Amino acid sequence: MSSTELPSVPPTSVLPRAKAVRVAAGEQLRSVGLPGVTLTIRSRPPAREGLPPALFVHGLGGSSPNWSELMERLEGVVDGEAVDLPGFGDSPPPDDGDYSVTGHARAVIRHLDAAGRGPVHLFGNSLGGAVATRVAAVRPDLVRTLTLISPALPELRVQRTAVPTILIGLPGVAALLTRTTGKWTAEQRVRGVLALCYGDPGRVTPEAFGYAVEELERRLRLPYFWDAMARSARGIVNAYTLGGQHGLWRQAERVLAPTLLIYGARDQLVGYRMAQKAARSFRHSRLLSMPDAGHVAMMEYPGAVAGAFRELLADAERLDGDQTAAPGAGG
Numbered sequence: 001m002s003s004t005e006l007p008s009v010p011p012t013s014v015l016p017r018a019k020a021v022r023v024a025a026g027e028q029l030r031s032v033g034l035p036g037v038t039l040t041i042r043s044r045p046p047a048r049e050g051l052p053p054a055l056f057v058h059g060l061g062g063s064s065p066n067w068s069e070l071m072e073r074l075e076g077v078v079d080g081e082a083v084d085l086p087g088f089g090d091s092p093p094p095d096d097g098d099y100s101v102t103g104h105a106r107a108v109i110r111h112l113d114a115a116g117r118g119p120v121h122l123f124g125n126s127l128g129g130a131v132a133t134r135v136a137a138v139r140p141d142l143v144r145t146l147t148l149i150s151p152a153l154p155e156l157r158v159q160r161t162a163v164p165t166i167l168i169g170l171p172g173v174a175a176l177l178t179r180t181t182g183k184w185t186a187e188q189r190v191r192g193v194l195a196l197c198y199g200d201p202g203r204v205t206p207e208a209f210g211y212a213v214e215e216l217e218r219r220l221r222l223p224y225f226w227d228a229m230a231r232s233a234r235g236i237v238n239a240y241t242l243g244g245q246h247g248l249w250r251q252a253e254r255v256l257a258p259t260l261l262i263y264g265a266r267d268q269l270v271g272y273r274m275a276q277k278a279a280r281s282f283r284h285s286r287l288l289s290m291p292d293a294g295h296v297a298m299m300e301y302p303g304a305v306a307g308a309f310r311e312l313l314a315d316a317e318r319l320d321g322d323q324t325a326a327p328g329a330g331g
Contacts, residue, residue: 032115036096039085042082043080045079053081054080062296063084068082083108083111085131099235104127126270133148138251155274190216198299258285260309263278265291
């Protein structure tokens with residue numbers, strides 16, 4: 001193994017089974033086996049039959065519960081599912097060890113193709129925003145609308161507060177962090193993450209904090225936890241350096257779906273200044289700027305995010321109606 005490679009992890013078949021993840025009231029959890037990857041899917045039965053499907057994709061270090069509150073608020077609007085990306089949440093690592101943005105996008109596409117749920121209303125946060133952008137660009141048939149919350153799209157000047165997260169992707173840094181932070185408690189780690197991701201960490205309830213600690217303790221016991229984090233962080237950095245048609249900004253310009261962009265002014269990981277560039281790049285976009293939000297607006301202000309999506313959905317349905325009526329307008 002070369003000095004630049006990350007240590008390998010055992011095959012999925014021999015990985016230890018961690019403590020079961022929590023499933024909130026009204027949610028269901030299932031495992032989906034696909035070529036080269038097994039995904040855990042969190043779903044919330046819709047309020048009624050016939051609602052359009054939606055898929056929610058979390059960010060780096062996150063998991064499907066990041067969307068639980070938003071899914072609950074939208075249960076009368078969409079038939080929602082949230083995916084644990086390979087190596088995160090309750091999903092085991094991918095068979096090929098590919099944690100690139102393209103690798104994660106491929107897993108999402110395989111799930112949508114196998115489930116036959118497309119086109120979906122696709123949501124993505126942070127890394128999940130980059131993944132969702134790539135999916136929408138290369139498979140427009142699978143995406144009805146696109147909602148991006150602080151998407152991890154390339155920035156020329158990365159915020160200073162985001163540098164430590166980026167550094168996780170460098171060879172050897174994950175192992176160094178494991179050694180140097182070995183005595184940190186899960187509570188200390190969670191407080192640090194909340195301070196980085198929330199515009200106001202005080203909005204986190206004691207119950208939510210306790211759940212986050214419990215979930216982190218579970219995931220820290222997984223032998224592939226740091227490997228998944230490091231390789232996915234490296235995948236973001238690599239995606240930032242891609243040019244030509246594979247560049248994320250170029251792919252953003254190719255997205256045909258109506259797009260909702262949500263940026264928090266207190267975001268310490270994705271520059272708020274990128275909001276206007278994103279609004280110019282996605283051809284059918286609307287922008288919601290949230291002055292008090294940080295990096296995870298769907299967790300901080302789920303009501304506002306749900307309201308903005310309802311407006312996007314109404315506009316998309318109105319556009320569909322106009323296009324349907326147009327052919328007969330002159331006759």
